[in-house]
Amino acid sequence: MKPPRFQYHAPQSLDEALALLAELGEGAKPLAGGQSLIPMLNMRLARPGHLIDLNRIAELDYLAEHDGGLAIGAMTRQRAVERSPLVRDRCPLLAQAIRYVGHLPIRTRGTVGGSVAHADPAAELPGVLAALDGRITLRSRSGSRVLGPDAFFLGALATAAAPDELVTEIWIPTVPERTGQIWLEVARRHGDYALVGLGASLTLDQDGVIGEARLALIGVGPAPVRARRAEERLRGERPAASLFREAARLVSAEIQPEADVHATSEYRRRVAAVLTERALADATRQITGEEMA
Ligand SMILES: Cc1cc2nc3c(=O)[nH]c(=O)nc-3n(C[C@H](O)[C@H](O)[C@H](O)COP(=O)(O)OP(=O)(O)OC[C@H]3O[C@@H](n4cnc5c(N)ncnc54)[C@H](O)[C@@H]3O)c2cc1C
Incomplete structure (x- = not known):
């Protein structure tokens, strides 16, 4: 399908783009790479009267x-x-x-x-x-x-x-000292949106104790989800396979993924747990260079 009719604007500067947005309000949409917006126009999921192309704004x-x-x-x-x-x-x-x-x-x-x-x-x-x-x-x-x-x-x-x-x-x-960062995800095919994705960042202090733990998931809620209970459980502990298994259980209990045509809620919970355990072990290995006990 072709997009609905719109008026095209090509501002050369940020100020010009902001002035156009202020003038045109809700009837206008910025156009960046077009990888999501153009399909949405073609499928008539968006019908802006004006497109403001940001591609000439070098700044x-x-x-x-x-x-x-x-x-x-x-x-x-x-x-x-x-x-x-x-x-x-x-x-x-x-x-x-x-x-x-x-x-x-x-x-x-x-x-x-x-x-x-x-x-x-x-x-x-x-x-x-x-x-x-x-x-x-x-x-x-x-x-x-x-x-x-x-x-x-x-x-x-x-x-x-x-x-x-x-x-x-x-x-x-910037990544702090003695920090391991791991991104893992599962999708049906390479390049598809993730069924579940997980970003983990783990910081060990000089004694090898977990000083900071951060876990965020995608694909399991309407917006990215921080697994704060699992993070809390990890802080102040020494990295260990049993601790990471427990954190993984907390993550799967903490999230409330919806079922859709791609996966059930239960499947997403299970994947989230597996990714958590794996990412925490990988992050630890990134810092210490050693396999965990
Ligand atoms: C087949 C396919 C697979 C994809 N898989 C993934 C994936 O696995 N993971 C992933 O993250 N993405 C995926 N994408 C989306 C891709 O990353 C898009 O590039 C991205 O979502 C939108 O970026 P864009 O620059 O193309 O923005 P556009 O499509 O131009 O704009 C997207 C929306 O953002 C608004 N917008 C754009 N720039 C601004 C701005 N600076 N300020 C305010 N509003 C703005 C637009 O008005 C529009 O509403 C996929 C896309 C396709 C077509």
Whole structure:
């Protein structure tokens, strides 16, 4: 199918784009990589009267160290993140997760800001932001604000962004010392959205005790889910297979995945538990270089 009729705008700067959004309001939609928006137009799931193409706005395409983390402009292509040595070095969780986003041609066009703004419940980037307490910067003509993942991701395809706001940047903290970060997921075929995905970050103190544990899941709720009870159980303990099994049980009890045509709720719980146990063991091995007892 072809998209409904719309008026096309191609602003050359962020200010110009924000002015257009302020003027056109709810009738306008930003166009980034088009990998989600264009199919939605073709299927008539979205019918904006105006498309504001962000692809000429060079100032939104960057990846830089900032404030103890990585700041990534909204129009940075997912493929640029995947190929970045800085991302591999400073944020291994993001480097691993981004490779699961669709297929190479999708990542070549798809943008960081588009993925975050689209807020698919099984999208990897929102999961990474949730796991690491990243930040999302929004800008409108009247100012800017910075939100954490809990405040930004409100549900399936729903965010706190107002119609006149653009996502302009995400920020992800640099991996701390003695930290292992692992992204794992299960999908029916390579490149499909995940049935369940999990991001784990584990930090050991000098005595080998778990100082910080972070677990976030995708595909098990309308927005990314932090497994806070399991995280709490892990902190202050020494890594051990029995502890990780217990954390996995807590994760599967803590989440409430919906059943759909792809998988039952029970299956998703089971996969979440298996991924948790595996990711925690892998993260520990990443830090110590040794197999666990
Ligand atoms: C076959 C297929 C498989 C895929 N598999 C995966 C997958 O496994 N994991 C995954 O995460 N994604 C997957 N995707 C989606 C892909 O990652 C998209 O690139 C992404 O969801 C949207 O990014 P985009 O730049 O293409 O945005 P667009 O499609 O251009 O826009 C998406 C939405 O975000 C809005 N928007 C875009 N940029 C901004 C901005 N800066 N500020 C505010 N609003 C904005 C648009 O108005 C639109 O509503 C898949 C897509 C396809 C076609």
